[in-house]
Amino acid sequence: MTTFDTSIPPTASPEAEFISLSHLNPSTELEPIPSRGIDLTYFRRYVRSLEEGGYDYTLLPYGSGTADSFVTASAVGQLTERIKPIVALRPNTTFPTVGAQKLATLDQLTEGRAVVHIISGGNDAEQARQGDYLPKAKRYARTSEYVDLLRRSWTEPAPFSHDGEFYKFDEFGPGFAPYAGSIPISIGGQSDEAFAVGGAKADIFSFWGEPLADLRSEIDRVHQLARDAGRTTLPRIWVTFRPIIAQTDELAWRKAHEYVKLVEANFSRYTGKPQNVGSQRALDFANRSDLYDRALWTRTAAVTNAAGASTALVGSPETVAAAILDYIDQGASLVSIRGYDTLADAVDYGRYVLPLVRQELAHRKTTGQRGRLQAEHLGNYAPEYGEFATAVRS
């Protein structure tokens, strides 16, 4: 990057909101604490730190062995005033009219802050743990029917019956309504089926962090599918990273290499080809290169077999903020950042990263030009960064 173009790319999102995943106890990938429990003091502190740090949303993840995401989302709603709980919801676990009712209840209890992230299920064995034996393509077909039924349950003014491929009921409604009309629906997944449903129906389509050019073509793909479905409002784009920050790029690299050793020691049991396309893609990127673009690092994906969000952004707060802006320039408007040192990182990002991104976006709004952050904090576009990245490795 020798010259810096101050014009704002046509693909850039004019605004960005921040998400973090909620952790229920202090166990981390750096230092796992064997416990399945909720540490309420910790959880309270964590979600309040998100609120104080200026995050906009928090994801309550779902797995067959995790806490229930509706219950934790409801707690987030009561422990905070402003951040929006995103409930991860698998259609096989909750009948659609009941899902609509639970979400509307959460939305009323939080005065309009509920969001739902529909998970179709990326792993057959995990789905079977709760009695779901549909193959993945059918699971996405079920998601499609589910999304239609959620929206209809929220808005239909009179009782209605339904006889679909996956669900059947008589004379439901009018259902319990959301606080103000509807609730944003996000879809996650990277298979062709995920794109088809997400493009046609999602308010938000979510990704794990990928190289910029790859993400750009994935955004084009989902937006084209949305246009093909006749939509004029395109899905918002959510992208997820695991940043590793320190005062300087060099110090961040030292930390990154310490972290990856710990994560590898704790997670080496994960092997074999993952069934979900998102993880397969992350592993492909990791096999091709450790480093991409300004600051994207894939070693953390490689050592965890890309189970869950695993690609990192490494550098000073300025470098990582500039890297996030690179993704905003590609059209991302929801940025999920969650660290390896979960609570401390949430606080640090709120203090040091979010304000830089917001300052740049405010600058763009008032001047119509890009500011200097991306020009001055080059990360991997400057030679010494690559040296830090490899020098401290041995």
Ligand SMILES: Cc1cc2nc3c(=O)[nH]c(=O)nc-3n(C[C@H](O)[C@H](O)[C@H](O)COP(=O)(O)O)c2cc1C
């Ligand atoms: C941002 C994001 C968050 C996700 N959260 C969860 C989760 O909480 N629980 C889960 O089982 N899957 C989660 N997933 C996985 C997917 O939603 C999806 O079920 C899986 O990737 C489907 O496989 P596919 O990529 O082959 O379509 C998440 C995915 C993304 C992109």
